[in-house]
Amino acid sequence: MILITDELRARLLANGAAEVETDHVPVVKLFNPTGSATWLLTELDADGDTLFGLCDLGFGFPELGSVSLAELQSVKGPLGLGIERDLYFHAHFPLSVYAEAARLSGHITEAEPLLRQAAAALSISLPELPPDRAE
Numbered sequence: 642m643i644l645i646t647d648e649l650r651a652r653l654l655a656n657g658a659a660e661v662e663t664d665h666v667p668v669v670k671l672f673n674p675t676g677s678a679t680w681l682l683t684e685l686d687a688d689g690d691t692l693f694g695l696c697d698l699g700f701g702f703p704e705l706g707s708v709s710l711a712e713l714q715s716v717k718g719p720l721g722l723g724i725e726r727d728l729y730f731h732a733h734f735p736l737s738v739y740a741e742a743a744r745l746s747g748h749i750t751e752a753e754p755l756l757r758q759a760a761a762a763l764s765i766s767l768p769e770l771p772p773d774r775a776e
Contacts, residue, residue, distance in 0.1 A: 643726075644714060644726050650689075653683070657684035666734065666736070667730075672725055673725075679697045679748075680696050681694050683736050690710050702747070703744070739756070745759060
């Protein structure tokens with residue numbers, strides 16, 4: 642599988658080249674199909690290899706940081722499976738919200754109630770979001 646398509650690469654590079662520090666919305670989600678590692682990535686450096694985002698290796702301590710695209714592409718797990726891209730991932734929150742929700746839960750989560758709680762804790766207003774389905 643191609644981890645970063647040309648379209649995703651362009652978006653990641655644009656975020657990485659931003660001159661003003663911005664709380665970007667994650668562009669891509671990568672995961673280990675045979676493990677618990679997950680990456681929500683927002684930026685790619687001009688070197689074309691260094692990605693930035695929320696990294697969760699499955700030890701209960703997700704953190705913001707950098708990861709090498711070449712290293713992710715080289716991973717081969719059980720049965721020769723490599724890292725995959727979540728084809729259905731669509732972020733609705735900035736990275737800080739995912740990071741706060743991950744801090745609260747101990748892992749990267751897409752659970753909307755927890756993400757909304759994290760957004761509220763960070764005092765981030767999200768008027769463009771659909772109403773909470775639980776309401």
